[in-house]
Amino acid sequence: MLKIAVCVSGGGTNLQAIIDGIKYEMITNTEISVVISNHLDAYALVRADDNKIPAVCISPDDYETREAFHEAFLEALDFYGVDLVVLAGFLVVLPPQIISKYKNRIINIHPSLIPSFCGKGYYGIKVHEAVLERGVKITGATVHFVDEGTDTGPIILQQAVKVEQGDTPERLQRRVMEEAEWKILPKAIHLIANGRVAVFDKTVMIEE
Numbered sequence: 077m078l079k080i081a082v083c084v085s086g087g088g089t090n091l092q093a094i095i096d097g098i099k100y101e102m103i104t105n106t107e108i109s110v111v112i113s114n115h116l117d118a119y120a121l122v123r124a125d126d127n128k129i130p131a132v133c134i135s136p137d138d139y140e141t142r143e144a145f146h147e148a149f150l151e152a153l154d155f156y157g158v159d160l161v162v163l164a165g166f167l168v169v170l171p172p173q174i175i176s177k178y179k180n181r182i183i184n185i186h187p188s189l190i191p192s193f194c195g196k197g198y199y200g201i202k203v204h205e206a207v208l209e210r211g212v213k214i215t216g217a218t219v220h221f222v223d224e225g226t227d228t229g230p231i232i233l234q235q236a237v238k239v240e241q242g243d244t245p246e247r248l249q250r251r252v253m254e255e256a257e258w259k260i261l262p263k264a265i266h267l268i269a270n271g272r273v274a275v276f277d278k279t280v281m282i283e284e
């Protein structure tokens with residue numbers, strides 16, 4: 077059984093997709109051991125509570141130093157026996173020590189087709205604003221392993237989504253979630269939990 081920590085900062089619709097994926101067996105061999113939020117008022121914590129999943133708030137604001145926050149974060153992962161860390165809209169940058177300790181065991185969902193509209197400053201609604209401003213016709217979402225860079229790790233799955241005329245950033249965000257994020261994040265977890273994902277340097281091989 078793969079024990080996962082789902083890390084969130086906000087609404088937690090991707091967390092909900094994972095909860096539902098496990099419930100309806102689109103994701104097998106997986107248990108959410110803990111939900112970690114950096115905001116006490118994140119709605120994702122309500123979703124965890126509603127589903128009787130242990131949840132903790134670990135925020136950099138509550139620690140005197142960034143190192144103390146990192147230590148607390150690592151302690152929580154250890155305490156809950158986490159095998160895979162899932163960043164599902166977690167807007168806190170993790171340091172190289174945590175990334176190297178959990179090499180190829182941290183995944184992230186990003187709301188664009190990497191390498192477009194990613195990296196520093198591209199998160200949440202800002203991504204969709206930039207997509208519309210540039211006028212691209214196809215966007216989407218990406219699940220990738222996390223390395224030391226920002227959105228630079230090995231890509232596991234991507235799903236394209238059409239940009240429609242008249243889209244607002246909010247409408248596009250919603251469609252990217254519905255048509256891409258809520259599908260590929262649960263699928264990536266299922267594939268990893270069932271030993272069907274292998275990483276060779278920057279390339280991910282998937283046994284279909």
Ligand code: GAR
Pocket residue numbers: 084085086087088089090091164165166185186187198199200203253257
């Ligand atoms: C999602 O769209 C996710 O892709 C994005 O934050 C949103 C969280 O929504 N993540 C990033 O932009 C990371 N760079 P949710 O809380 O409803 O799952």
